[in-house]
Amino acid sequence: MIIDKKIVKGRFLNRPNRFQAYVELDGESLMVAVPNTGRCREILIPGTEVLLREGTTPTRKTPYDLIGGYKGDMLINIDSQVPNKVVEEALLLKRIKPLRDYNIVLREKFFNSSRFDFKLQIEPYINKELPEEYFLEVKGVTLEEQRLAMFPDAPTIRGARHLKELVEAKEQGYGAGVLFLIQMERVESFSPHDERDPLFGEALRYAKTHGVDIYAYNSIVTENSITLDKEIPVIL
Missing domain, CATH: 2.40.50.580 (OB fold (Dihydrolipoamide Acetyltransferase, E2P))
Structure with a gap:
């Protein structure tokens, strides 16, 4: 971008x-x-x-x-409006491998009381193994310590609620995932910041054990651009 x-x-x-x-x-x-x-x-x-x-x-x-x-x-x-734009660009360019078969990308769609950043759709004939509709939430990450990226850097009740809603979507047959876009290079792994917000870390682990996909990608950042780069390990 x-x-x-x-x-x-x-x-x-x-x-x-x-x-x-x-x-x-x-x-x-x-x-x-x-x-x-x-x-x-x-x-x-x-x-x-x-x-x-x-x-x-x-x-x-x-x-x-x-x-x-x-x-x-x-x-x-640190621009909080950037992650959704970067991820949308990557989705359209098929750069997020697990989601590349989804050919329709919709912004800001509701499931129950939560508005998720993206709703992805796929025609059944493209890949019958994937859910036809997939809700994706994006979180921007700016906190790093010794090449470990962490989220959040401040408590977020809304973030934990989104994760629980993603579990509900998964249980109703939708695909569901959260993508942490790390707004920097050189990080080697990602973890929830339990010290800063233990409830979010608990919700993220709950989501993982209930089938919600958890992705973390770093970014290539220059003074006038930012682009999704490569997936990094998520340590829960």
């Missing part, structure tokens, strides 16, 4: 709330929007070099969105 807006670099100063941050740009302090309500404390450290995407909406209050930061020499994308 190409980021087609102007990208500039700044230095992170502080984050007074979940939605805003201050950065140093051209020697001045500037307020910017943060399109990620997670903590991102391991990335947004004072002095860190960050990427800013220029906003073009005339009525917006801030001129830039803070979309990424460097952790050492590794660039991490």
Whole structure:
């Protein structure tokens, strides 16, 4: 996925709330929007070099969105709107091998009270072994420690509820899965962050034992693009 807006670099100063941050740009302090309500404390450290995407909406209050930061020499994308776009691109390009036979990709479809990111459909004659309809939830991952990616970086009641709804979908004959898109390179494995949110880890293991597919993919990240790369092991 190409980021087609102007990208500039700044230095992170502080984050007074979940939605805003201050950065140093051209020697001045500037307020910017943060399109990620997670903590991102391991990335947004004072002095860190960050990427800013220029906003073009005339009525917006801030001129830039803070979309990424460097952790050492590794660039991490933190834009929470990116994972669904990256996964949609990968689904259409047949880059997610277990799901490549699904030829219809629909966005944001409901099952019971949950709205899942994707509903995939397949004609029976293509592959009779697959469920004709498949619900897929996507979670963006920005937390990494010693090449282990973890989710979430803040407690998420909604995330655990989604997993339980995926189990219900599976029990009713649908395909069901969750894909963790790791918004960086170089990670070697993925695990739930039990220390940060034990209920989510419990729900993820429950989903796995009840037949829900669990995928984790890292990404190739540049200053103006992010692309799904390769699948990595999930350690539960």
